[in-house]
Each structure stands twice: as structure tokens, then as C-alpha cells.
Amino acid sequence: MKTLVIVDHNNNKLEKSTLNTIKAALKLGNVDLLVLSNNCKDICNELINVKNINNIFINENDVFKNQLAEDVADFIYENFKDYSNILFSNTSNGKNVAPRLAGLLDTMIIPDVIEIVDKQTFRRPIYAGNAIATCKSKNTINIITIRTTAFVETEIGNETVGIIKEIGNLTVNNLSKYLDSELTKSERPELTSADIVVSGGRGLGSAENFQILEKLADKLGAAMGASRAAVDAGYVPNDWQVGQTGKIVAPNLYIAVGISGAIQHLAGMKDSKVIIGINKDEEAPIFSISDYGLAEDLFKAVPEMESKIN
Amino acid sequence: MKILVPVKRVVDYNVKVRVKKDETDVELDNVKMSMNPFDEIAVEEALRLKEKGIASEIIAVSIGLPEVQETIRNALAMGADSGIFINCTSRLEPLSVAKILTSICNKIKPDLVIMGKQAIDDDMNATGQMLSAMLNWGQATFASKLEIQDKKIKVGREIDGGIENIEVILPAIVTTDLRLNEPRYASLPNIMKAKRKPIDEIKIEDLNIDTEPRLEILKVEEPKSREAGIMVKSVDEMIEKLKNEAKVI
Ligand SMILES: Cc1cc2nc3c(=O)[nH]c(=O)nc-3n(C[C@H](O)[C@H](O)[C@H](O)COP(=O)(O)OP(=O)(O)OC[C@H]3O[C@@H](n4cnc5c(N)ncnc54)[C@H](O)[C@@H]3O)c2cc1C
Secondary structure, eight states: OEEEEEOOBOSSSBOTHHHHHHHHHTTTSEEEEEEEESOHHHHHHHHTTBTTEEEEEEEEOGGGGGOOHHHHHHHHHHHOTTOSEEEEESSHHHHHHHHHHHHHHTOOOEEEEOEEEETTEEEEEEGGGTEEEEEEEOOSSEEEEEOGGGSOOOOBOSSOOOEEEEOOOOOOOOSEEEEEEEEOOOSSOOGGGOSEEEEEOGGGOSTTTHHHHHHHHHHHTOEEEEOHHHHHTTSSOGGGBBSTTSBOOOOSEEEEESOOOOHHHHTTTTTOSEEEEEOSOTTOGGGGGOSEEEOSOHHHHHHHHHHHOO | OEEEEEOOEEEOTTOOOOBOTTSSSBOOTTOOEEEOHHHHHHHHHHHHHHHTTSOOEEEEEEEESTTHHHHHHHHHHHTOOEEEEEEOOSOOOHHHHHHHHHHHHHHHOOSEEEEESOOTTTOOOOHHHHHHHHHTOEEEEEEEEEEEETTEEEEEEEETTEEEEEEEESSEEEEEOGGGOOOOOOOHHHHHHHTTSOEEEEEGGGGOOOOOOSEEEEEEEOOOOOOOOEEESSHHHHHHIIIIISOOO
């Protein structure tokens, strides 16, 4: 079965979660990759050693610089209709483009897949992860987004494996236009792939107070995350939000500080290997899913922890 | 400008859902239902555009059992002008919903559709994008800021790395993210007024749309539960556990 993975990137660098999506795709058939960018070379260099890949298709064009859903979906629709499976990572790009492509193809999208049972059967979380549905697809072409934290990265070898081919007819849409973006700059590891995540909630009380958490994060080499309440209050940028409607993370260690543990937050982090909760309210729901809980004032516990970790 | 706002009736976000014993679905009997929170944000945004004098008419549409008329009434009580109720008893997937909305859009010709980015029951995040594809309209998903300029709409989108600003030609589809606005509560007089606002009923059969689900649900299960953890008494004990027991630092 011909299977295509749409490579996610920011034009210079591969979005690492693509490797997890490739791993999932290999369960479905022979895998080709598609890179749409105004600068495919650097991205391809990161993919050329990925094992078990057939072709890397590229189309290098300024049109793809900003990954507008209309252009990307149209291009895939025009050129890859004969595939059985087309997979995206469930990044903001994947979530933007994949359903549009499914709409063009008159096929029902299978979003946020956490397990591939067989070639037509998939498991996915519903109700903020409070239930897992097993679905059997009657589609002739499956458009799938992969919850990348549920799959490991695919193997990378030393040999050049994939063959790069320029492909495709391009029709440019005039429906939408990219203007600019305000990206959060950070030296820390990327939130969705970090080994350790330190997350803060409304309990932090202010943007300044988040600095005590950031100190702890930097000592641990951790990424920073947050609850929706902390983002809404303007303490931290929106792209830190973990949860049902934010990012899904599954690090080795998740440290939840001043977060009550609402189901919408748990939906984004409960697959972490080890969870610790620090909250002054010993009844806080976060403790019910914590491996280690500490009922203490965070303004005392966090600086103490930071000073004692070496 | 005419705005269409699709609204969905879902299990209230405060409810902790349980899986049915026979593992066919989650328990929906005697569970509190509400308007999908993202759809409330969509209604609110439409109302604000009307209050600014940009929009002239707001139509709320919902598809499902007769109960979904309550959800339409909620939208009317918030301030929408009229409703469309599409009477349908079978389970619908986003693909079918998008097809139904396409047919409604072709009929009432809105300039803008504002809708939630996802429904908090099936967490699909699909209908808006599918609808834009079917209508061949531009899409602005995950909106946290929105400004109408003449025949265009400027939207700030929440993306993984921060915010992206795009411009889309109208008519267009916008899907809402949480930070777009904070929805108002309907006042008592407005709830009373809403009772007299018109709701058009359409039977699904009259639309001639194939709504057969493409995904068969074989099973709905509880997620793996985590093993119970422990409470530690001090930071020292916490660090000791993380180092020697969990071995994560
Ligand atoms: C449709 C929808 C989607 C949502 N999506 C998300 C999502 O993706 N992610 C998300 O996080 N939320 C989401 N939410 C919001 C969610 O329901 C909660 O409101 C939110 O997670 C609460 O954030 P919090 O835990 O930081 O705040 P609170 O619930 O206010 O908790 C703050 C905690 O801090 C503790 N605290 C206060 N001071 C101290 C101190 N000095 N020391 C120690 N502890 C202290 C308190 O005891 C309390 O437990 C969503 C809601 C809806 C309706």
C-alpha cells in the first residue's frame, strides 16, 4: 500500500516529530516522503539517512514558504490521489492542512492516532483522553494525523536511503496570504520532545514569578510548559499551553507546579513517564495522577528544589 | 455582512465522562450537556462584529436530535438573530457535517462562517477545514485575533511556535481558539427574547446528502490508568525519589 508522509518543517529545519510519524507510517506500507518548501535541500539532508524510505518527493517553490493550507492541500490532492494513506504529524501545520485535504478527497479524516491496530483499524483518544475509541476505516484513502508522542522516532542509518525526486503540478491559490508571525524565542528544548518539562499554572500568580520555575527548568535542562489559566492570564506565551487544546507532551519527567489538574490539562500530559505535582492544596486533583506529590507552597518548594539539584 | 455560526451540543466540559459497561460509547444518559465552548467563542465573536457595525445578521445552525434546538436557543439568547435546525437522528462525522454546512452555505450565502476549532467530545478538529475545502473558500484556523478589512479578514492564528498573521479573502471560514474572546452570559431578558426568535427546521432527508459514517466505531474503552503515586513530605525526599527510585534526574 502506497503511503505518504508529509514532512513538517520550518523551511530550514526538519520538525523532529516527523520521524515519529514515519515510524507510524511504516506499519501501513511502503513509505514515501513529501517535502514542500522554498528550501528543500537542508530538510532533505536531515531525511536522506532515514531507514526504509523509498522516495523523497520535493517541490521547491516560494509558494510553500509559509505552508498555507490552501496551497499545500491542493498540491497533495492534485499529485497523490493514488496513495492509500497520507500521514501528517498532529502539529499546528498538520492539523491545519490534513482535514482540508480530506475534504477535497471526500474522505473522513482519522485524527490524533495513538495506535495502528491493522491497516484499516486505528485507536484515538476522545473526550480529552477520558476514552479511547477503536475505529475501522471504510475510506479508500486514509488521511491520518499522528499523535507523535505515542510513537518512537524511526531509525536513522549511515547510508543514503531515500531517492530525491522533484514532482508535481502546482496551482497557486489566491484565497489567503501570509503576513508575518510572532514566534517565541527560546534556548530551551522543544516542549513536545523534551525529556523533562516544568509546567506552571495560575498558582504562580504573575509573569515575574514564572522566573523561579524557569530557573528550575534551566537547572534540569527542561522545557517550559503551562496551564491554560497561566496563558490566559498573560503570564506566559500561548505556545506553552499543555492540554486538550494545547500541546500533547509525554516526557520522562513532568513537573506540575501550581496547577490544579483539570481534565483538560491532564489530557495533555498524563502519558508522561513520571509526574510530580507541587501544590499547596493537598486535595488538588493533580495529586491523583502524580507519582510523587508534594503539598507545599510553591514559593518555598521550588527555590529549595532548584538549590538542591546539582 | 451575514455570519453563519455552527453550534454543537456536547457533554459539558466539567463532566468527567465514563465509558459504558458494554464499551460501545461513553455514558450520555443524565449527563449535563452544553454548547461546545469553542462554539460559544464563535458566537461571541460574531456578536462583537455586529456590535461594531460590521456584521448585520448572525445565523446559528445546529444539526442533530430535537434537543440541539436548546443549543440554538442559547446562541439566540446570547444575541444571534435566527437559527437553523437540521433534524437528524443518526451519528454524524465531521465529513457529513461539512457537507450539510456546504449545502446551507450555498443556500444562505454567508460572507463569513465562524466556528469552533474542535468539539470537545470527539476532539476531531476537522469540520471547519473540510467545509472550506468543499466551498473552495480560504481558511483561518485556530484564531486568537480577528479583524475585518473591507473584503478581507486579518487573523492571528495560534501555531506551535507562537502566533502567525494571515489575510484571507471573504467569504471565508474562521475556526476559533480559546483566547479569541471571553463569551458573555445570556441575560434573563435576552433569554426571554430568544424564545420569539425564528428557528427554521430542515429535514436531513431533504438535503440529499450521503451521511453514512466512514469510520466504524468498534470499541470505546477507558484509557490505561496510572498506578497510584505517593505523597512525599519534603523537597529532600522528592529529590531522593526522583534520583534513586524513578531515576529521572
Ligand atoms: C474547552 C476548554 C479547553 C481547555 N483546554 C485546556 C488546555 O488545553 N490546557 C489547560 O491547562 N487547561 C485547559 N482548559 C482550562 C481548564 O479547565 C482549567 O481551567 C485550567 O487548566 C486551570 O489552570 P490552573 O490549574 O493553572 O489553574 P487553577 O485551577 O486555578 O489552579 C491553580 C492551582 O494552584 C494552586 N496554588 C495556588 N497558589 C499556590 C502556591 N503558592 N503554592 C502551591 N500551589 C498553589 C492552587 O491550589 C490550585 O490548585 C480548558 C477549558 C475548556 C473549557
